[in-house]
Amino acid sequence: MAAQPKLLPVHQPSYLEGGGVIGWLTTIDHKRVAVMYLASALFFMAFGGLEAMAIRVQLWRPDNHVLSAATYNAFFTMHGTTMIFLVVMPLLLGFLGNFLIPLQIGARDVAFPRLNALSFWLALVAGILLHLGWIRGGLPDAGWFGYANLTERYFTPGLAIDWWVIGLLVSGTSTVLTGLNFLTTIIAMRAPGMTYMRMPMFMWSMLVTSILILIAFPALTIGLIFLLFDRFFNTHFYVASAGATPILWQHLFWLFGHPEVYIMALPAFGIISEVVPTFSRKPLFGYPMMAYSICLIAFLSYGVWGHHMFATGMGPVADSAFAITSMLIAIPTGVKIFSWIATVWGGSLRMTTAFYFALGMILEFTIGGLSGIMHASAPIDLQQTDSYFVVAHFHYVLFGGVMFSIMSAFYYWWPKITGHMLGERLGKWHFWLTVVGFNVTFFPMHFLGMWGMPRRTYTYGADMGWTHLNQLETVGAFILGIAFLLFYINIFKSLVSGEPAPADPWDGRSLEWSTPSPPPAYNFATLPQVRGRDAWWIIKYGRAGSRGVAAYMSGQAPASPQPAEPADVDHIHMPAPSIFPLVLSLGVGMMGLGLIIDWYRIVIMGAVGVILSIIGMGFEYASYGEESHDPEHAPSSGGIDVRKIGIWSFIGSECVFFASLISTFIVYKARSVSGPGPEILNIPLTSFSTFVLLMSSLLMVLALAATQRGDKRWERIWLGGTVLFGLIFLCGQVYEFTSFMREGMGLTTNLFSQSFFVLVGFHGAHVAIGVLWLSVLLVAAMTGNLGKSRALSIELAGLYWHFVDVVWIIIFTLVYLMQAVPGA
Amino acid sequence: MSDIADAHSGQVHPGAATYLIIAAFLIVLTAMEITVFYVHALRPVLVPVLIVLAAAKFALVAMFYMHLKYDGWLLSGVFIFPLMVATVLMVALILLFTYLSHHLAPIA
Numbered sequence: 024m025a026a027q028p029k030l031l032p033v034h035q036p037s038y039l040e041g042g043g044v045i046g047w048l049t050t051i052d053h054k055r056v057a058v059m060y061l062a063s064a065l066f067f068m069a070f071g072g073l074e075a076m077a078i079r080v081q082l083w084r085p086d087n088h089v090l091s092a093a094t095y096n097a098f099f100t101m102h103g104t105t106m107i108f109l110v111v112m113p114l115l116l117g118f119l120g121n122f123l124i125p126l127q128i129g130a131r132d133v134a135f136p137r138l139n140a141l142s143f144w145l146a147l148v149a150g151i152l153l154h155l156g157w158i159r160g161g162l163p164d165a166g167w168f169g170y171a172n173l174t175e176r177y178f179t180p181g182l183a184i185d186w187w188v189i190g191l192l193v194s195g196t197s198t199v200l201t202g203l204n205f206l207t208t209i210i211a212m213r214a215p216g217m218t219y220m221r222m223p224m225f226m227w228s229m230l231v232t233s234i235l236i237l238i239a240f241p242a243l244t245i246g247l248i249f250l251l252f253d254r255f256f257n258t259h260f261y262v263a264s265a266g267a268t269p270i271l272w273q274h275l276f277w278l279f280g281h282p283e284v285y286i287m288a289l290p291a292f293g294i295i296s297e298v299v300p301t302f303s304r305k306p307l308f309g310y311p312m313m314a315y316s317i318c319l320i321a322f323l324s325y326g327v328w329g330h331h332m333f334a335t336g337m338g339p340v341a342d343s344a345f346a347i348t349s350m351l352i353a354i355p356t357g358v359k360i361f362s363w364i365a366t367v368w369g370g371s372l373r374m375t376t377a378f379y380f381a382l383g384m385i386l387e388f389t390i391g392g393l394s395g396i397m398h399a400s401a402p403i404d405l406q407q408t409d410s411y412f413v414v415a416h417f418h419y420v421l422f423g424g425v426m427f428s429i430m431s432a433f434y435y436w437w438p439k440i441t442g443h444m445l446g447e448r449l450g451k452w453h454f455w456l457t458v459v460g461f462n463v464t465f466f467p468m469h470f471l472g473m474w475g476m477p478r479r480t481y482t483y484g485a486d487m488g489w490t491h492l493n494q495l496e497t498v499g500a501f502i503l504g505i506a507f508l509l510f511y512i513n514i515f516k517s518l519v520s521g522e523p524a525p526a527d528p529w530d531g532r533s534l535e536w537s538t539p540s541p542p543p544a545y546n547f548a549t550l551p552q553v554r555g556r557d558a559w560w561i562i563k564y565g566r567a568g569s570r571g572v573a574a575y576m577s578g579q580a581p582a583s584p585q586p587a588e589p590a591d592v593d594h595i596h597m598p599a600p601s602i603f604p605l606v607l608s609l610g611v612g613m614m615g616l617g618l619i620i621d622w623y624r625i626v627i628m629g630a631v632g633v634i635l636s637i638i639g640m641g642f643e644y645a646s647y648g649e650e651s652h653d654p655e656h657a658p659s660s661g662g663i664d665v666r667k668i669g670i671w672s673f674i675g676s677e678c679v680f681f682a683s684l685i686s687t688f689i690v691y692k693a694r695s696v697s698g699p700g701p702e703i704l705n706i707p708l709t710s711f712s713t714f715v716l717l718m719s720s721l722l723m724v725l726a727l728a729a730t731q732r733g734d735k736r737w738e739r740i741w742l743g744g745t746v747l748f749g750l751i752f753l754c755g756q757v758y759e760f761t762s763f764m765r766e767g768m769g770l771t772t773n774l775f776s777q778s779f780f781v782l783v784g785f786h787g788a789h790v791a792i793g794v795l796w797l798s799v800l801l802v803a804a805m806t807g808n809l810g811k812s813r814a815l816s817i818e819l820a821g822l823y824w825h826f827v828d829v830v831w832i833i834i835f836t837l838v839y840l841m842q843a844v845p846g847a
Numbered sequence: 848m849s850d851i852a853d854a855h856s857g858q859v860h861p862g863a864a865t866y867l868i869i870a871a872f873l874i875v876l877t878a879m880e881i882t883v884f885y886v887h888a889l890r891p892v893l894v895p896v897l898i899v900l901a902a903a904k905f906a907l908v909a910m911f912y913m914h915l916k917y918d919g920w921l922l923s924g925v926f927i928f929p930l931m932v933a934t935v936l937m938v939a940l941i942l943l944f945t946y947l948s949h950h951l952a953p954i955a
Contacts, residue, residue: 206925210921234928237929238928238929238932238933242936268944268947270947271944274940274943278936325932326935329943336947336950337943337946337947338946338950340946341942341943341946663918663919663921663922667918667922668921668922668925671922671925671926672925674926675925675926675928675929675930676929678926678929678930678932678933679929679932679933679936681933682933682934682936682937683936685937686936686937686940686941687940689937689941690940690941690944694948706881706884710877710881713877714874714877717870717873717874717877717904718870720870720873720908720912721866721867721869721870721873721912723912724866724911724912725863725866727860728860728862728863728866731860821912821913822913825908825909825912825913826913828908828912829904829905829908829909832901832904832905832908833901833905835880835901836880836897836898836900836901837901840880840881840883840884840893840897841893841894841897
């Protein structure tokens with residue numbers, strides 16, 4: 024019998040108590056991970072805010088030189104990068120998503136708790152890497168979108184862009200792991216009775232956001248990998264003189280960049296959809312349409328990236344297509360705004376600070392949405408692009424829409440998270456100063472933009488007529504700064520001497536309010552049974568939810584039942600803490616650091632740390648990765664194991680990763696200005712390799728079938744055969760690469776060679792990882808540690824292996840057999 | 848050999864005989880691809896024929912070896928949606944760059 028995982032003591036009264044520093048460093052509790060995200064985001068928000076203030080000070084008067092031009096560039100770059108990647112996303116996903124997803128769906132934790140901790144530590148490492156330029160090499164200074172070819176080493180020498188590239192790659196990895204985790208959690212770990220159409224709207228937003236993350240981030244990853252190769256290995260993915268085009272970067276970046284807007288906006292919509300019904304004491308108006316709207320916004324968001332690129336000259340057909348999709352997205356967004364208004368209409372309103380911020384969001388986001396529709400029109404966009412009008416627009420969306428929502432979420436869920444109320448009086452001051460400061464700062468930018476003030480401009484002449492509005496904006500920015508100062512003070516006061524929060528201070532509607540404030544480590548002593556939408560409201564008041572409102576209107580306080588706590592919670596199994604996520608992240612950080620500062624000993628040490636951590640995580644639980652999933656909790660996914668959903672989600676994300684690589688190869692293969700081209704490819708050799716890889720897939724499924732039959736002998740034989748065939752494929756690839764080198768085609772020879780080597784090399788790396796994975800399983804099989812009960816371990820590795828196989832089917836066809844077909 | 852039940856999901860997976868038949872199909876399809884590549888008379892239809900053959904191989908592996916045919920709609924959805932997005936992305940990028948290459952100054 025396999026050894027059982029270590030169990031946490033489950034008698035902790037609150038998730039915040041106990042464990043000390045080590046407890047926090049090794050925690051995999053989703054709530055503690057959320058709090059760590061919160062701490063890091065608040066720290067970086069102070070940085071990003073101060074950078075914004077410095078920008079406004081510089082623009083206070085014409086011909087100002089408070090900052091040098093280089094520092095100014097660095098500050099607006101880091102302001103954008105910090106706020107998007109280190110503040111808004113960590114707050115929405117890492118903090119609110121992490122804390123609320125298990126609580127709102129009635130689960131005890133996320134699907135992959137250790138992966139969750141790894142996501143946080145990687146995000147922190149990314150934040151540190153992005154800021155190490157303060158110490159060495161300077162801060163990144165090419166804008167938050169890092170346009171090529173400004174980011175090439177020829178134009179931006181030094182380390183600044185290197186920090187940016189490596190930092191964002193690590194940050195992207197963290198975010199993809201989070202998306203994978205959340206998607207699996209929401210699909211598979213909902214409480215009994217919680218169908219999709221009974222989920223809180225915030226869960227809908229997180230579900231769809233997770234899907235967006237998985238299909239949007241790979242494009243950015245590929246764009247960054249190309250840039251990394253350009254800067255570190257002298258390739259020319261974005262260098263026009265080599266036949267390449269910097270516009271490739273814009274496509275890859277905005278393929279990520281526009282869905283990214285909705286990765287930030289959809290959770291914000293989810294927050295407002297929770298806060299507005301609670302403080303209106305009405306169910307959310309048009310719940311199904313709200314859910315469908317979220318799906319439609321996400322779907323359309325992937326087809327609008329071109330509206331960021333009208334000025335690049337994509338042609339009338341593409342411009343029209345992107346204009347239409349960009350305008351269409353206003354429809355589901357409008358549905359949401361009208362649904363919120365209809366929810367408020369006729370409600371029994373309680374004007375709390377959380378509700379203030381929610382109402383503020385509806386107004387400010389609408390303004391940002393309206394200016395967004397203007398950008399959907401290509402001719403108008405050509406007038407507005409790269410002007411301060413765009414700065415006004417996206418701040419109305421991202422601050423007016425998203426940050427107002429985050430603030431609303433703070434005032435709403437803070438009592439649940441900390442067990443203390445935030446001060447309402449200070450909160451109202453915070454709100455009004457934010458409204459005034461925000462609008463005074465950003466509304467005049469519409470006018471400045473239309474008057475021709477370009478964004479990112481370091482300074483301006485006195486004769487431009489921009490001085491007074493710039494001064495007004497700077498005053499507004501300082502008012503906003505004071506508002507944030509009050510917010511930090513409010514948080515501090517709440518933590519030190521805040522009024523204790525009851526379990527359900529707002530008469531809430533969803534399941535998190537059924538737990539104590541703050542919740543225990545195990546969230547729910549007894550897993551809830553969900554009988555309808557607004558699950559907790561139904562538990563409190565029955566299906567006739569209006570009785571709750573009626574009771575309030577007649578002056579009778581609703582009789583919120585206190586959550587029942589059984590005397591014995593020993594039966595609850597919580598996954599044990601783990602140090603490996605932290606060690607693995609430190610290893611990744613060391614690898615990134617060493618690569619940038621050319622200190623390869625650190626790279627090797629980091630790599631050793633990463634490998635040891637992965638091995639450690641693999642064997643941490645005797646049952647090969649099983650994280651002691653709650654035996655009480657049957658998956659809400661039709662019996663499909665969470666790990667299977669997880670690996671399929673990863674494979675889905677990989678589809679976009681390889682599609683970006685393959686597209687680049689097809690686009691670039693005929694654009695080389697010199698050197699060999701596709702005719703160098705060796706069809707007989709790769710035909711043999713293809714045969715070998717296809718047969719390895721056969722051996723893999725035979726191994727699985729043998730395992731499922733309990734046939735240990737054939738399990739080992741087929742597994743060993745799969746590993747052997749994988750190694751033969753890799754040897755063929757090594758032979759092919761070395762023969763190309765001998766024939767004078769290296770990585771940097773031309774566009775064909777670099778896009779070929781990167782595409783086929785990444786596939787080879789996937790094969791190598793698969794061979795390692797299967798080798799571990801083979802060892803487990805040889806030592807008698809596999810078998811019928813662990814057939815899923817084989818199936819998961821097999822799914823990955825078959826995916827590598829189908830990718831090769833595509834590569835073999837598009838790269839090798841279509842070599843004679845000219846590229847675009 | 849008989850079909851085998853997956854202990855975790857209760858889904859029935861095909862047995863070795865089905866896997867061997869699929870492997871035979873994969874070999875035949877790959878042989879057809881290579882043949883098409885070497886027959887010059889087929890060059891005009893090379894692209895559509897190769898795409899159809901590759902898609903058939905892809906579908907066989909996904910449906911039978913990855914068990915999508917047997918594992919229900921959920922996993923198919925988790926895979927097919929991003930796959931469609933990836934396909935649209937590839938087509939869109941190729942079309943956009945085709946336009947770009949026809950409207951840019953030639954490479955020096």
